[in-house]
Amino acid sequence: MAGSTLGTMFRIMTWGESHGKGVGVTIDGCPAGLSLCEEDIQKYLDRRRPGQSRFTTARQEGDQVEILSGIFEGKTTGTPIALIVRNLDQRSRDYRAIMDVYRPGHADYCFDAKYGFRDYRGGGRSSGRETIGRVAAGAVAVKLLSHYGIQVEAYTKSIGTIEIDPRHFDLAEREKNRLYMPDATAAAAAEAFMDELMQAQDSCGGVVECIIRGVPAGVGEPVFDKLDACLAKAVMSIGAVKGFEIGDGFAAAQSRGSVNNDEFYTEADGAVKKRTNHSGGILGGISDGSEIVLRAAFKPTPSIVRQQRTVNRAGENVEIVVKGRHDPVVVPRAVVVVEAMAALTVADLLLLGRCAKL
């Protein structure tokens, strides 16, 4: 168990490196009877593809998913669903410049310290391609959740210091700009900022927000497997995420109980609702029936085409310039990854929750 397994009931195991034969994931525990085809998964993979914008790397990956098992006559059988995406672009590159040098902000040094050596071709398991397995499995989780009336939607909340304006929020806008921002004005400002960054050979970070609708009250386990704790782990496990919030998050630390407590009320049909949602849909680690709201902070892409000081394997102080095309910001491509991780987490705890009562 070297970290590539996630989930108890809806369990996934991912595999693959950026420059190996392919990447993939196996899902064990998807209930039998769910309609599922490759297109259900492909449309999620397409959303994480680069080349959709001039701010994301131009390499056309064309990641095509193949379902290898677990489907019979268009439906899940309850047995493992193996998914594979072949790496098409395996051309030999010249890695001599980085093979013995630890890139600042990357995991190179840590992998070497851990395993005694590292796969220096494109980052190995710390590469962005590792997220293909997450997204592919997440698409299956999304399909399962939709069967139960649950939707998961994420978007770019901010790029650098440019944030969407809640008054201009329009989810439909998300698809119309290449930064996945649901606010046309903010998106335009962010695109201008990106141009400036590329000019300056620099990169930036941003925040992704995710809304999960339709989760019934009662999902999440007390104590260690709280819904928010599991969401935090799932989202923080995405490369480059440095912060996580649920509901009001860090702002709650500056609030008061009289403001932060969400009052309950009953609707005409007897449904229990909350007047506000500072909790972000989770109380005591268990869903309270309102929208689940979470945010993830992504650090700036560490790959920048600037000279940086670092160390090589021989322990010498050296300088490095990381060549090649790099995304100046990972956030737009990470939106679908956050959705995937959220969906995987809710699916797992939803199934686990079936055993809470006699």
Next chain:
Amino acid sequence: MAGSTLGTMFRIMTWGESHGKGVGVTIDGCPAGLSLCEEDIQKYLDRRRPGQSRFTTARQEGDQVEILSGIFEGKTTGTPIALIVRNLDQRSRDYRAIMDVYRPGHADYCFDAKYGFRDYRGGGRSSGRETIGRVAAGAVAVKLLSHYGIQVEAYTKSIGTIEIDPRHFDLAEREKNRLYMPDATAAAAAEAFMDELMQAQDSCGGVVECIIRGVPAGVGEPVFDKLDACLAKAVMSIGAVKGFEIGDGFAAAQSRGSVNNDEFYTEADGAVKKRTNHSGGILGGISDGSEIVLRAAFKPTPSIVRQQRTVNRAGENVEIVVKGRHDPVVVPRAVVVVEAMAALTVADLLLLGRCAKL
């Protein structure tokens, strides 16, 4: 597996309610040969006791830990270490006021939705007393880590909007004030703020910061069991935590790669170091050898002695006043809980890491 288990190698299972016979924890997987006595654990439990300040509940709990198993001739045997703390104050109270009402900001409604009923005496498993098991097990993890030269220290970083000033940072000060703030000036201001809040029958939140020193590079598993992801889950599983950061956290989302990348250099003795620590000691989910820095945002205590609107089990809109003495802020008592969760996580991943190489 209803959420009360944490960890793979250093695995713990906690149990107990605030108003049952006691609370406790069993640790399975502490290596054999570690010196351990009740005092090692008691001193950590004493740090989470209320009654140490006029801002924390006055009830004298006097939680005494008893080691029931796993120690022979003063050393761990490698077999389970069972720890128990009896609840002394089990006097029958009058819970009629809250037994059928869902307290705003509490997990009452969620537990009812999940299990079909709830233990209304003091919150059951969502009570603050649940953290005793965490702290007791955490103290053992701390002892184990100290054997390997690793220290874990947390403190109050902010109370409401009052934050410690890094220029006045003095860890020794932490023990001198009742808010566990390592800055005498900030502590004084926070105490004044607390008085005002108590007057106003209100409560507030705050931020705890935790530093882990001495973790060698290479701890943490790639992909899903990244060190920061596991820390996030562990810390977010503490009741009332709504946000988590590692290193620069959300500030990193507003930074640039040229600033956020920590450059490596080699010291005279060949040790690889970083010039800055924006990463908070973790790159690609694996420790990089520098200090691990994390923060947790706590929401305001939901129990306030004010009239609030809510709903009862019959689905009627009602009003509630939660009587009794309550902490207007949980942060000072939570400091040791954050330490415990951090220690448990690092101990588990440190042991898991023994299998990374041949």
Next chain:
Amino acid sequence: MAGSTLGTMFRIMTWGESHGKGVGVTIDGCPAGLSLCEEDIQKYLDRRRPGQSRFTTARQEGDQVEILSGIFEGKTTGTPIALIVRNLDQRSRDYRAIMDVYRPGHADYCFDAKYGFRDYRGGGRSSGRETIGRVAAGAVAVKLLSHYGIQVEAYTKSIGTIEIDPRHFDLAEREKNRLYMPDATAAAAAEAFMDELMQAQDSCGGVVECIIRGVPAGVGEPVFDKLDACLAKAVMSIGAVKGFEIGDGFAAAQSRGSVNNDEFYTEADGAVKKRTNHSGGILGGISDGSEIVLRAAFKPTPSIVRQQRTVNRAGENVEIVVKGRHDPVVVPRAVVVVEAMAALTVADLLLLGRCAKL
């Protein structure tokens, strides 16, 4: 995770040594709403007590279970159920004779090799008292299963070479003799054999058979978590068990397909039944709706009051006589342990199976 956890949904963690403060178990994952009291558990513990026969050790243990958590108003809450049995008989004994010597047939040498030292007082975690946690948790599993119409019953099938005669099988007889044999004639012969063994300062083994009735078809997971595989692990984990069979077991290896295949037929009410049950109620690792039949072979008690050759910690060849009263056969006391392990396994897989379909 040093081996003291069992189960995924109905998960238990046991703790305690024979000569420490007590032994116990925590159950995490028992569904909410099950009526449960100490007497439900005590009656199972009483069945494993020694002193009920002149062939089992005379020490009166009087193991009294205490429920510490997880019950509210007589019902399970869905949160952990902690159970403790204090060790009453902790008088200091003289262990000098065995503390440095590895008893033949015991785990002394293995524990020392594993942990670098051992708790020599009565076997530590390899003591028969370790089974108290199993039986206490098993009693809860039995209560849960009975809610779903499932019964688990075990008995002594053979003692040494003396086996019950299927034609004289009478389960009621089981309670009437001290060897738990459901055949009065065989029991009488076995008692005579036991007398002879005690005279000869020797010991013997035997076989326990267990029948599980009422398990619906469909319980068990394909591939690695087959119902029979999980039962095998659970039962083989009982100290002294050296063999396990399901249905016809080893006899099936000598049979033919035309005989061994159980033909299906439909009853008037549409129920699918089998004409025979060579499979022992499990096909492809999944329950087939008929009785589940399993057997466990126990080796002779290794503690015999005879001079034996062995080795001490210093690596010297020495002789040893293990003094004290010992059961010449563990089988009668193990019957309830087999029931417990079978119940724990079926309960876990029954709950897991709730997630098989949409």
Next chain:
Amino acid sequence: MAGSTLGTMFRIMTWGESHGKGVGVTIDGCPAGLSLCEEDIQKYLDRRRPGQSRFTTARQEGDQVEILSGIFEGKTTGTPIALIVRNLDQRSRDYRAIMDVYRPGHADYCFDAKYGFRDYRGGGRSSGRETIGRVAAGAVAVKLLSHYGIQVEAYTKSIGTIEIDPRHFDLAEREKNRLYMPDATAAAAAEAFMDELMQAQDSCGGVVECIIRGVPAGVGEPVFDKLDACLAKAVMSIGAVKGFEIGDGFAAAQSRGSVNNDEFYTEADGAVKKRTNHSGGILGGISDGSEIVLRAAFKPTPSIVRQQRTVNRAGENVEIVVKGRHDPVVVPRAVVVVEAMAALTVADLLLLGRCAKL
């Protein structure tokens, strides 16, 4: 987690059906630095291929393994090793005869009861092809174990009632006959018996014995994860296995302590040895340093070309003849599967054991 995961440190997840696109396995937790190539795995897969004998099905499968990830410059990287074997023979067959009928002795009825429907093409996940994933992963475990001086070897001990004679035991003979029997005389008798069975359109079972050499004392966890318990689960999870023994197994139940206890002695070089090995190399669930000996009883192949009575999905009593070529005995092909399961279990517990001491 629907049963397709095995192991904690050396964890595998298998996938695939007999008539889908392929079968495979992903290994997460193989330590970094192990030399590994496809040939290491292929030679194990070749041993389970049919068509090597007239007693095993003639279909040429030609299962070619492909390593998809986890290897860099000929060595394991510590990250997941994904292995795939494409199903070549996917020609459409006529399954109408069995698609609505439950074959006696097969898992058809149980899968239907569990999932609400079944993949009727060749047994789905209960097919013998499912073992390809086990053998492929097992080959990697074997390679890892050999690095630590551990060998795993299994052979056919008996076919029906024909058993090898210990006096004629010759492991080299195993490769010379198609039944994998290490005794030429017994092999000849068994081949004659097989001819007779095929004539009679019947099938038979048999016993596989496995010897594991070189396991140091101290492997295995106390209580639930005993080495023998884990071996039992792993081996009993192979389709058609109905019984499991360690060391003397069921014969121990008829033995006496004075005979069954293995006495220890010290060799000239200080090594602790045992004069006998009734324990089969495991005491108290932990390896004792001597050879580990286990046996698995396989039932007769349920597929026989005879008319049998059964039930269809509509609940009608019907008759069935299962056409096609079937192995009259699975034992020879199962030998390598038993080796694989034993190797996977020992590898996992060997790695886990690294955390037993400080």
